[in-house]
Amino acid sequence: MTLQAVEESSIPTRVNATLAFLERHRMWHILTRNSVATSCRDAAARRNRLGVEGIPIYDEMRSFCGAVYRSDGSRRIVLLHCRANAHFNVDAAGQLLGATRRIARLSPEELSRDTTAYGSVNPFSESGDYIHVFDEDVFTAYASPHTMMTNAGDHTWAVEFRPLDLVSALRADATEVHIGRIATEVPLIMPRPVFGIITGNGPESGMALWRNVNEKIHAELKRLNCMRGDLSYPRVVIESVPEMGLSMELTQRHDAVWAVIKRTVLELIGCGVTHLALACNTTQFFGDRIRNLCPPSVEFISMVDITYHHIQANDLKDITIIGIPAVAALGEFSGYSSLRALGVKQVEDHAKPHMEEVASIVKQLDALSPDPRSLNRLQYVIRSGVQTSKVLIALTEVSVLLERFPKLRQNIGGKEVIDPLRLSGEAMARIFLETLPPEEVHEALGGE
Numbered sequence: 053m054t055l056q057a058v059e060e061s062s063i064p065t066r067v068n069a070t071l072a073f074l075e076r077h078r079m080w081h082i083l084t085r086n087s088v089a090t091s092c093r094d095a096a097a098r099r100n101r102l103g104v105e106g107i108p109i110y111d112e113m114r115s116f117c118g119a120v121y122r123s124d125g126s127r128r129i130v131l132l133h134c135r136a137n138a139h140f141n142v143d144a145a146g147q148l149l150g151a152t153r154r155i156a157r158l159s160p161e162e163l164s165r166d167t168t169a170y171g172s173v174n175p176f177s178e179s180g181d182y183i184h185v186f187d188e189d190v191f192t193a194y195a196s197p198h199t200m201m202t203n204a205g206d207h208t209w210a211v212e213f214r215p216l217d218l219v220s221a222l223r224a225d226a227t228e229v230h231i232g233r234i235a236t237e238v239p240l241i242m243p244r245p246v247f248g249i250i251t252g253n254g255p256e257s258g259m260a261l262w263r264n265v266n267e268k269i270h271a272e273l274k275r276l277n278c279m280r281g282d283l284s285y286p287r288v289v290i291e292s293v294p295e296m297g298l299s300m301e302l303t304q305r306h307d308a309v310w311a312v313i314k315r316t317v318l319e320l321i322g323c324g325v326t327h328l329a330l331a332c333n334t335t336q337f338f339g340d341r342i343r344n345l346c347p348p349s350v351e352f353i354s355m356v357d358i359t360y361h362h363i364q365a366n367d368l369k370d371i372t373i374i375g376i377p378a379v380a381a382l383g384e385f386s387g388y389s390s391l392r393a394l395g396v397k398q399v400e401d402h403a404k405p406h407m408e409e410v411a412s413i414v415k416q417l418d419a420l421s422p423d424p425r426s427l428n429r430l431q432y433v434i435r436s437g438v439q440t441s442k443v444l445i446a447l448t449e450v451s452v453l454l455e456r457f458p459k460l461r462q463n464i465g466g467k468e469v470i471d472p473l474r475l476s477g478e479a480m481a482r483i484f485l486e487t488l489p490p491e492e493v494h495e496a497l498g499g500e
Contacts, residue, residue: 066205069177077221082212092136104280112136113202115173118155134187138235145234177205183228187235242487247288248325252296257448258331264477286484299334302378329353333446336387356387359472372438375446403437434465443467
């Protein structure tokens, strides 16, 4: 399949040579234009892919044109190719090719005789009798869309392609092609996490958690100037299970609730998730059981642990927890029982029934309704039942409600809000952001 995004009456000779190669081999490609780029780092920042300017540095292909001398006395031109976040190890390339002396870069004069120039060397438009050597890491699958880009024979023309297609096409021309480790060691590019979210009590809580993840990622990548649209977000698998609603009566139905959670956890593990989260405060009670179900390759993201560490790390005091009785009592069936040791208090007894009413009202709302009635009920609970300066929202219905009133997400009724659902979303976002290659962050901050 051939795609060409650029139509111009005057196309440079070497770009035409690139197009001829691609079309002859029916290689999938997209041709684009960018402002003048003469280095790989500069080019990566200017490339256009999927409607966004700039690609990760590791998705730009670096090419080196040199001369290799072999034991039979022959001198051949060789093109080395690797990811732009790495640098060539010409000694390793020479050993792979059986060179009798160190591979030497062609001089600008020799490059110009072959109608090429620094910054416009590519594997498509060069003479067919060249040798091509690819670093094996070029074929490693990192982030979507699993394509690479390089110049199309000119500093302002670029081409997107699939590396395996390129090797197949070169070999179809009987070109000598080698693959091996010919680049210096590069910082580890970590595999992107796959998040699994269990929700259903209610479905909006899982949606809210997912939004919190994406909001944090978007804000951070935009700050670093490396937000690239859809491709910048993690893969997320959502299991919205209606039977999660049984957890509203956890003390009476804990066996049935665990059966639902166990089945769903195993299903998500089967889907390939690497990190598992429960968008529910009540079922955090099963945290230890969930950990025991997870293989070493899957991490359970505990809302309780995240909240505990947040309170402890920031030395927060004077906190009241609000939630359904099983959770807010901090007793036998509460996943948050460890917060007792941090001095977290319960809502005043007279306000507890109103807290359950808030949850019931929110469950009946449509997805977008701001519903001041439920907000007024919540504010009454806080004013009359919370005597501390901070309130811990251990009820996802309230987290969802506060999303509809953004100005109240941080402070409501004069109380500082601690929201485990939001803290968990931010923690998941950090897990994802930590997999961003160091070079990409460095480039975004203007490094060399």
